Every structure is written in C-alpha cells, then in structure tokens.
Amino acid sequence: MLTNVEHLGIAVKNIAASDELFSKLFNTSSYKHESVESEGVTTSFFIINQTKIELLEATDPDSPIAKFIEKKGEGIHHIAFEVDDIWAEMQRLKNEGFTLLNETPKRGADNKLVCFLHPKGTNGVLIELCQEKP
Numbered sequence: 362m363l364t365n366v367e368h369l370g371i372a373v374k375n376i377a378a379s380d381e382l383f384s385k386l387f388n389t390s391s392y393k394h395e396s397v398e399s400e401g402v403t404t405s406f407f408i409i410n411q412t413k414i415e416l417l418e419a420t421d422p423d424s425p426i427a428k429f430i431e432k433k434g435e436g437i438h439h440i441a442f443e444v445d446d447i448w449a450e451m452q453r454l455k456n457e458g459f460t461l462l463n464e465t466p467k468r469g470a471d472n473k474l475v476c477f478l479h480p481k482g483t484n485g486v487l488i489e490l491c492q493e494k495p
C-alpha cells in the first residue's frame with residue numbers, strides 16, 4: 362500500500378541555479394546530488410522536516426525531463442509515493458487498470474526501487490512508486 366508522499370519531483374533546466382534558488386527558499390542546502398544514467402537525469406535533494414523535494418535536470422536530450430521541459434517548461438514533474446511492497450503494489454494497480462510504465466521495479470535515486478504510472482490514467486499527474494532498497 363501507499364504509505365506517504367516520498368518526494369515531489371521538479372523539472373529544472375539548470376540544477377546549479379535551482380539549487381541556489383531553492384536553498385534560499387527552503388533556508389537549507391541540498392543534502393544529496395545523484396545522477397541516474399538510466400533516466401538521463403541528475404538530481405538534487407532537499408528535505409524540509411518530513412517533506413522531500415527532488416530537483417531533476419536532464420543529462421540526455423532523450424531524457425523524459427528534457428521532453429517534459431521542451432513541452433511544458435520547468436515545474437512540478439511528478440509525485441512519488443512510498444510503498445511497503447513495490448511488487449504487490451504494482452500488481453494491485455495493474456489489476457485496477459492503471460498503466461505501469463515499467464513492468465519490473467527499476468533503479469531510482471536515493472537508494473530506491475521505483476515504478477511509474479502513465480499520467481494519462483491518473484488525471485494527468487505522473488505518479489512514481491518508491492520502495493527503499495533492502
């Protein structure tokens with residue numbers, strides 16, 4: 362089952378400039394930078410109390426982030442939910458008729474296994490499922 366919002370993903374053009382901007386806004390610095398080649402992104406994480414923000418910059422022109430920014434500009438890209446059993450949750454959501462964008466959990470950032478649901482089936486909101494890697 363979904364337990365909590367794990368992070369909000371924000372697509373940005375320049376992660377260094379956005380790091381500076383969000384550090385001022387949040388009055389705290391990013392705690393982690395991590396690139397995930399398989400997603401064609403580099404990420405920067407902030408945490409404010411229980412709320413985690415993930416900034417994403419494309420490192421590859423074919424990256425989902427590059428296409429998103431090309432089409433919609435910078436902004437909120439996805440909502441990620443923590444799940445206690447990603448396999449079971451993927452099966453449950455598939456049975457409920459949601460479209461999974463990956464059939465097996467894939468490597469995410471911040472030591473997670475992740476799966477995405479197509480936004481066409483979730484009122485236009487890209488949903489990510491995250492489970493802490495054991």
Ligand SMILES: CC[C@H](C(=O)O)C(=O)SCCNC(=O)CCNC(=O)[C@H](O)C(C)(C)COP(=O)(O)OP(=O)(O)OC[C@H]1O[C@@H](n2cnc3c(N)ncnc32)[C@H](O)[C@@H]1OP(=O)(O)O
Pocket residue numbers: 370397400402404415417425426428429432438439441462468469470471473475477479480481485486487489
């Ligand atoms: C490093 C991992 C990290 C983590 O937390 O661990 C991440 O979060 S990685 C984040 C980047 N990776 C992904 O987003 C993977 C899942 N996304 C995809 O597979 C694609 O982006 C997909 C399928 C959502 C869209 O790809 P497509 O090639 O179909 O692009 P289109 O521009 O043709 O989009 C089709 C349709 O979907 C709408 N769309 C695209 N992205 C989003 C979005 N983020 N939120 C809402 N809607 C989105 C797009 O506008 C098109 O709609 P249309 O009405 O046809 O214009």
Ligand SMILES: [Co+2]
Pocket residue numbers: 368370415439441489
């Ligand atoms: Co994410």
